Structure formats: structure tokens, C-alpha cells
Amino acid sequence: MTSLPSLLGDLDPTSDRAVFRQIADQLREAIDRGRFKEGEKLPSEAELVEHYGVSRMTVRNSFSILQGEGLVAAEHGKGVFVRPRPPVRRLASDRFARRHREQGKSAFIVEADAAGSHPQVDSLEVKEEKATQDISTRLGSVRRVLARRRRYLLDGRPVEFATSYLPLDIARGTQIAEPNPGPGGIYARLEELGHHLDHFEEEIRARMPSPSEVKTLRLASGVPVIHLIRTAFDTEGRPVEVCDTVMAADAYVLSYQLPAT
Amino acid sequence: MTSLPSLLGDLDPTSDRAVFRQIADQLREAIDRGRFKEGEKLPSEAELVEHYGVSRMTVRNSFSILQGEGLVAAEHGKGVFVRPRPPVRRLASDRFARRHREQGKSAFIVEADAAGSHPQVDSLEVKEEKATQDISTRLGSVRRVLARRRRYLLDGRPVEFATSYLPLDIARGTQIAEPNPGPGGIYARLEELGHHLDHFEEEIRARMPSPSEVKTLRLASGVPVIHLIRTAFDTEGRPVEVCDTVMAADAYVLSYQLPAT
DNA sequence: CAGGCATACTCGTATAGACGAGTGGGCAAG
DNA sequence: CTTGCCCACTCGTCTATACGAGTATGCCTG
CATH class of the missing domain: 3.40.1410.10 (Chorismate lyase-like)
Incomplete structure (x- = not known):
């Protein structure tokens, strides 16, 4: 469990895009590509902290972007999950x-x-x-x-x-x-x-x-x-x-x- | 400028409502009541930190709620402003x-x-x-x-x-x-x-x-x-x-x- | 075997500090 | 007077730490 499966890439330190946005981008893309499916749990904050080598607040910032887009929902004590698109x-x-x-x-x-x-x-x-x-x-x-x-x-x-x-x-x-x-x-x-x-x-x-x-x-x-x-x-x-x-x-x-x- | 005009109240320490939500609630209500008008600048992060006696991140959390609701928009270097409702x-x-x-x-x-x-x-x-x-x-x-x-x-x-x-x-x-x-x-x-x-x-x-x-x-x-x-x-x-x-x-x-x- | 508790893991909230970057006004030099 | 720089103030980003609270699991006890 030391390293996350290669679902997620690395950060680009030379990019002027904020780190938490880069992380959000990668997660979003992984979701869009179906690497994380509806209802599935995303890596925990701690795992992402480890994977990217950033602080927890940075990871949380990324999650908050995706929450704002309605893509994911956090569940206290359980994890962050890909929001199912409910039947309309x-x-x-x-x-x-x-x-x-x-x-x-x-x-x-x-x-x-x-x-x-x-x-x-x-x-x-x-x-x-x-x-x-x-x-x-x-x-x-x-x-x-x-x-x-x-x-x-x-x-x-x-x-x-x-x-x-x-x-x-x-x-x-x-x-x-x-x-x-x-x-x-x-x-x-x-x-x-x-x-x-x-x-x-x-x-x-x-x-x-x-x-x-x-x-x-x-x-x-x-x-x-x-x-x-x-x-x-x-x-x-x-x-x-x-x-x-x-x-x-x-x-x-x-x-x-x-x-x- | 030591104390904010009485536009905003105090926090309720006994409440189980999170501090940053209480702050967001007060700002939202002030906006709804027209205490802050469209296009007007809200108190700066520093002023709110002073007024409520909380840390800056807590104030920023409050702002991020209001941003998510589309109520306010931050402008880098200038301040946080009440979003005008554009003509439709x-x-x-x-x-x-x-x-x-x-x-x-x-x-x-x-x-x-x-x-x-x-x-x-x-x-x-x-x-x-x-x-x-x-x-x-x-x-x-x-x-x-x-x-x-x-x-x-x-x-x-x-x-x-x-x-x-x-x-x-x-x-x-x-x-x-x-x-x-x-x-x-x-x-x-x-x-x-x-x-x-x-x-x-x-x-x-x-x-x-x-x-x-x-x-x-x-x-x-x-x-x-x-x-x-x-x-x-x-x-x-x-x-x-x-x-x-x-x-x-x-x-x-x-x-x-x-x-x- | 069943129930309950301990524990580890999850996210939620909050603090304190640091540096970067955009904006605007005032002051000083030309 | 004009130009240009500096500085103060603003929000943006990031780190590190701490504690609280909800969840799930497995072990231990009865």
C-alpha cells in the first residue's frame, strides 16, 4: 500500500497551476475515464498526502473543488466517494x-x-x-x-x-x-x-x-x-x-x- | 477600524454549528438584508480575523462557502465582493x-x-x-x-x-x-x-x-x-x-x- | 457463539505561520 | 508636473500540527 496504483500521475513542479488544482485535475480525469467508478471510494486523504508528498490541507482543497463540481461527496468516517449520477x-x-x-x-x-x-x-x-x-x-x-x-x-x-x-x-x-x-x-x-x-x-x-x-x-x-x-x-x-x-x-x-x- | 461596524454579530461558542459556518451564516444574512449591497466589498479576511478572533483559514472557509453558493466573488488584491445579480x-x-x-x-x-x-x-x-x-x-x-x-x-x-x-x-x-x-x-x-x-x-x-x-x-x-x-x-x-x-x-x-x- | 469494547482509519474543524502575487496609493526623483 | 518605485493591503497557496467525531473491524470476554 505504499504507493498508489498508477491511476494517478505525478505533479508538475514547473507548472504554474496550483498544486491542489493539479491534484483535482488528475482525480477528475481519473473519474471521467472510469478509473474510479460511480460510488467507488477515492484514495483517502492520507494516501494522497503520501502519494503526492503534499500536506493534508492541499489534498482537502482538491477534494473541495471536486465537491463543488458535484463530482464527489465525502462521508465522515468512511471516505470520499464518486457521486453516482442518480436516475433522473x-x-x-x-x-x-x-x-x-x-x-x-x-x-x-x-x-x-x-x-x-x-x-x-x-x-x-x-x-x-x-x-x-x-x-x-x-x-x-x-x-x-x-x-x-x-x-x-x-x-x-x-x-x-x-x-x-x-x-x-x-x-x-x-x-x-x-x-x-x-x-x-x-x-x-x-x-x-x-x-x-x-x-x-x-x-x-x-x-x-x-x-x-x-x-x-x-x-x-x-x-x-x-x-x-x-x-x-x-x-x-x-x-x-x-x-x-x-x-x-x-x-x-x-x-x-x-x-x- | 479596530471593530467592525455592528453589521456582524458575535459567535456562539456553545453552538455545535462550526465556527466557519456561523461566520458564513452571518455574512449571508447581512447580504440578504442588504447590509452589504451588490458589488460592495465585504470586510477583508484580516478584519474578520480580528472581529471574530479566529484564524485566517477559518475566515477563508466561510468565504469559500459563500463562493460555492455564488453569493460572493473574491478578487485577488482587491477584496471579496457581493456578486451582482446580472440582468437576465x-x-x-x-x-x-x-x-x-x-x-x-x-x-x-x-x-x-x-x-x-x-x-x-x-x-x-x-x-x-x-x-x-x-x-x-x-x-x-x-x-x-x-x-x-x-x-x-x-x-x-x-x-x-x-x-x-x-x-x-x-x-x-x-x-x-x-x-x-x-x-x-x-x-x-x-x-x-x-x-x-x-x-x-x-x-x-x-x-x-x-x-x-x-x-x-x-x-x-x-x-x-x-x-x-x-x-x-x-x-x-x-x-x-x-x-x-x-x-x-x-x-x-x-x-x-x-x-x- | 454473541455481544461489546478497543482500535485504527476516515473526514471535520481549527490554529499558526510563511511566502507569493495582484492592486492601488503615496512619495520621491527626475 | 510626470514618472517610476516602494510599500501597504488584499487574496492565493502551502505547510505542519492538533484534536474531535463517525465508521468499521477484529479481538476479547462472557
């Missing part, structure tokens, strides 16, 4: 089509079942509250809204956190204000209430998570979030719902179909 | 509509001009090459493809890097294989060649950038990329182009309209 969940753009709604189950549950995963919905909160500036603008200057918060899990792993906002004059006193909105979800209820849906607008951003998002989604470091804001419009052009969704980016691929007209 | 570029889902194409200018140029920014296209490369497994699959098992690579800049800042892949039997010898594809871009040429476009499929992922992406997009640390793969289908259902796009996530909001049918 595809969100098709037609998931809110009326025909799906008519089957009664929510899009999330249906899709997860189809993929053979165990879906779960969590931390449901339904309450009236003051609209933020942004939500108010999107809903057309409403002051207070009904907020429906929930977290989605797949095989026990939280992957998505979503909040729906609805104007009180639409939602108050209806089943939409109940924890369980009934078959087909709130879109089905909206249509029953005479708010026939015309189209959705979706805005997509990606960014690094806030600490609270890291917590609720149990995100590894180096995993961004996809922030999706969907507004539902009825046939009169009125916005009837805004849904604010934060997704673990390593769990999702969004998919859209656009006409070429 | 919206990509509408109808940007490839035929009516836009008929005006002759590319979507990027038109949109940027409209937003009052100075657009630029860069590092153009057009060549035939072997298709990767993924591209080959998407294009329907083609072996070799025409690849068109280009980088887009906005007011001098690179924001997007894109590669279009086309089957050789469609593109070879046409103006599509020229550096300048002519007015309306390659979609206009495809239609002229009889490949009438029917629809597009877009796949969206978000992830941390690779080192080479950091370089070509000049990304600050803590900025994810949006990875968009668009496939264009003609009216016969044949995929005629795959466009692989990597965007700086802090420069873009994607926007889609979906029918509620």
Missing part, C-alpha cells in the same frame, strides 16, 4: 394535459409509478397568507392568497418542493383549500368551478440552492436547483394559479415539445 | 417560430438588440465529424455529422455555447456547411431544402460546469449551467438537427408556453 425523472410538457387529469391521480404519482419508483408526498401545508410582491404581480395584483405547500419524494429521497398560490376569491371555501384537493388535483377543481384552463406559462431558472433548500431537499454540495414558476391562465386570460417549484437538478430532466409554426 | 436574458419558447425566421436575422441578435445589449457571435467552427453515441441516437443512427459550433456574447460577456449537429446527407454541400448560413439561419435553409419543420423537442438539465465550460463561459464559481438539447423534426417525423446548448445559468431565464388541452 423526466417531466414531459404534456403532464398537465386534460386527459391525464381525467384519470384522477396526480401527475407526480402516475409518472413515478410508471417509472417503478415509490412516490411520496410530504409536509403538506395549506393556508392563507399575504402574497409576495412577485406572486401578487403574477396573479394580477391580489393582496392575499391561498398557499399550498408540499414536498415530493422518490424512493424516500426528497426531489422537489412546490408551492401553489391561488387568489382567495377563487380558492376560499372550496376543496382547493383542503389538504386533499381530490382526484385530478387543483386543476380539476378549478375547471369544475368554471375556471377553464387555457394555457400555462413556465419560467425556468437554475441556481445554487439556499441553505434552507439544501436542508429540505437534502442536497449534496455541488448540486444546483432548477427553479420553475408556472402560471395557469383560464380562457378569459386571467391567471388563476402560480406554482413555484424548486427541484433537485440532479434528479430531473425537463422536456418540452414546441410546434415549429 | 429571457428565451421565449416561440423564438424559432417561422415568422421570426422570415425576418432574416438570428433569434439571438434580434432579442439582444431589443433588450438594448450588444450581441456578438464568436469562435465559429464548422466541420464534419464522427457523431457521439448520444447524437447518433437522437439523429436516428447516423455515423458522421456536420457540426456547427459557436459562442454567443452579450456586451462582451460569453453567455452561451452551442453546437448544432446535422446529418451529412442533408447538410453536405449546402449553405448549411458554410460558416455563414445566410439569412434566417440554418432552419431557413432546411426549409428551402424541402425539410419542412414540424416541431422541436427540448430537454433541459442543470448542473455544475466542467472546467472547460468554466473557461469558455468565464463563469464565476458557484454558477451552474443550463444544458439544453433541442431536436428539430421535419414533417415526416425525421430528426434533422440536434442543437446542444450550454448557458450560463445566471444569465438566462427560459420561458415556455404550454396549451392546457
Whole structure:
């Protein structure tokens, strides 16, 4: 065990590239080439210290680069491991089509079942509250809204956190204000209430998570979030719902179909 | 200058939260509350060492957390600054509509001009090459493809890097294989060649950038990329182009309209 | 054989010090 | 006044050391 297998090369002392970057480069390349496979343990800090003849902080700096890239994850007491690329969940753009709604189950549950995963919905909160500036603008200057918060899990792993906002004059006193909105979800209820849906607008951003998002989604470091804001419009052009969704980016691929007209 | 303005509190020695995290928390909160504004300089490492009575590495650890979150950026010799949230570029889902194409200018140029920014296209490369497994699959098992690579800049800042892949039997010898594809871009040429476009499929992922992406997009640390793969289908259902796009996530909001049918 | 403990190995946190390198301002020489 | 140098301040990199805490293993004891 004195010398690491020839998986890793030597440092170039003449290079102006910082040592900890050189080490990170070599590890990254070894991972990319499959020398270290998904879930596999990297050499320990001590082994790399020995192999490269550098101090421990330097090795740790290298690891922290790779963590920032989402390539590896450290586990206290065990080692540093190559992060598995988790199976991703595809969100098709037609998931809110009326025909799906008519089957009664929510899009999330249906899709997860189809993929053979165990879906779960969590931390449901339904309450009236003051609209933020942004939500108010999107809903057309409403002051207070009904907020429906929930977290989605797949095989026990939280992957998505979503909040729906609805104007009180639409939602108050209806089943939409109940924890369980009934078959087909709130879109089905909206249509029953005479708010026939015309189209959705979706805005997509990606960014690094806030600490609270890291917590609720149990995100590894180096995993961004996809922030999706969907507004539902009825046939009169009125916005009837805004849904604010934060997704673990390593769990999702969004998919859209656009006409070429 | 002996004591920092009361912008920052004290450490809680009884807390089990690591000191460098407590410091990061305080700085983050101060930034969120606007105590430090966009572009403003944070206290220097030395000042924080003094204020909190910790070692320099501990302060640097705190900064590295905030950098990982994309909240701050260090500038060598100057200080650590609150990252400005750059103005974002919206990509509408109808940007490839035929009516836009008929005006002759590319979507990027038109949109940027409209937003009052100075657009630029860069590092153009057009060549035939072997298709990767993924591209080959998407294009329907083609072996070799025409690849068109280009980088887009906005007011001098690179924001997007894109590669279009086309089957050789469609593109070879046409103006599509020229550096300048002519007015309306390659979609206009495809239609002229009889490949009438029917629809597009877009796949969206978000992830941390690779080192080479950091370089070509000049990304600050803590900025994810949006990875968009668009496939264009003609009216016969044949995929005629795959466009692989990597965007700086802090420069873009994607926007889609979906029918509620 | 089963349970529990000791131990070695892992990463996490923190200190202290050293030198390098980029930036900007002030001062001195021309 | 202008030029150029020096210096103070900034972050970047690296070393060496120490202790804490989580994990796994194997041995020892009952």
C-alpha cells in the first residue's frame, strides 16, 4: 500500500497551476475515464498526502473543488466517494394535459409509478397568507392568497418542493383549500368551478440552492436547483394559479415539445 | 477600524454549528438584508480575523462557502465582493417560430438588440465529424455529422455555447456547411431544402460546469449551467438537427408556453 | 457463539505561520 | 508636473500540527 496504483500521475513542479488544482485535475480525469467508478471510494486523504508528498490541507482543497463540481461527496468516517449520477425523472410538457387529469391521480404519482419508483408526498401545508410582491404581480395584483405547500419524494429521497398560490376569491371555501384537493388535483377543481384552463406559462431558472433548500431537499454540495414558476391562465386570460417549484437538478430532466409554426 | 461596524454579530461558542459556518451564516444574512449591497466589498479576511478572533483559514472557509453558493466573488488584491445579480436574458419558447425566421436575422441578435445589449457571435467552427453515441441516437443512427459550433456574447460577456449537429446527407454541400448560413439561419435553409419543420423537442438539465465550460463561459464559481438539447423534426417525423446548448445559468431565464388541452 | 469494547482509519474543524502575487496609493526623483 | 518605485493591503497557496467525531473491524470476554 505504499504507493498508489498508477491511476494517478505525478505533479508538475514547473507548472504554474496550483498544486491542489493539479491534484483535482488528475482525480477528475481519473473519474471521467472510469478509473474510479460511480460510488467507488477515492484514495483517502492520507494516501494522497503520501502519494503526492503534499500536506493534508492541499489534498482537502482538491477534494473541495471536486465537491463543488458535484463530482464527489465525502462521508465522515468512511471516505470520499464518486457521486453516482442518480436516475433522473423526466417531466414531459404534456403532464398537465386534460386527459391525464381525467384519470384522477396526480401527475407526480402516475409518472413515478410508471417509472417503478415509490412516490411520496410530504409536509403538506395549506393556508392563507399575504402574497409576495412577485406572486401578487403574477396573479394580477391580489393582496392575499391561498398557499399550498408540499414536498415530493422518490424512493424516500426528497426531489422537489412546490408551492401553489391561488387568489382567495377563487380558492376560499372550496376543496382547493383542503389538504386533499381530490382526484385530478387543483386543476380539476378549478375547471369544475368554471375556471377553464387555457394555457400555462413556465419560467425556468437554475441556481445554487439556499441553505434552507439544501436542508429540505437534502442536497449534496455541488448540486444546483432548477427553479420553475408556472402560471395557469383560464380562457378569459386571467391567471388563476402560480406554482413555484424548486427541484433537485440532479434528479430531473425537463422536456418540452414546441410546434415549429 | 479596530471593530467592525455592528453589521456582524458575535459567535456562539456553545453552538455545535462550526465556527466557519456561523461566520458564513452571518455574512449571508447581512447580504440578504442588504447590509452589504451588490458589488460592495465585504470586510477583508484580516478584519474578520480580528472581529471574530479566529484564524485566517477559518475566515477563508466561510468565504469559500459563500463562493460555492455564488453569493460572493473574491478578487485577488482587491477584496471579496457581493456578486451582482446580472440582468437576465429571457428565451421565449416561440423564438424559432417561422415568422421570426422570415425576418432574416438570428433569434439571438434580434432579442439582444431589443433588450438594448450588444450581441456578438464568436469562435465559429464548422466541420464534419464522427457523431457521439448520444447524437447518433437522437439523429436516428447516423455515423458522421456536420457540426456547427459557436459562442454567443452579450456586451462582451460569453453567455452561451452551442453546437448544432446535422446529418451529412442533408447538410453536405449546402449553405448549411458554410460558416455563414445566410439569412434566417440554418432552419431557413432546411426549409428551402424541402425539410419542412414540424416541431422541436427540448430537454433541459442543470448542473455544475466542467472546467472547460468554466473557461469558455468565464463563469464565476458557484454558477451552474443550463444544458439544453433541442431536436428539430421535419414533417415526416425525421430528426434533422440536434442543437446542444450550454448557458450560463445566471444569465438566462427560459420561458415556455404550454396549451392546457 | 454473541455481544461489546478497543482500535485504527476516515473526514471535520481549527490554529499558526510563511511566502507569493495582484492592486492601488503615496512619495520621491527626475 | 510626470514618472517610476516602494510599500501597504488584499487574496492565493502551502505547510505542519492538533484534536474531535463517525465508521468499521477484529479481538476479547462472557
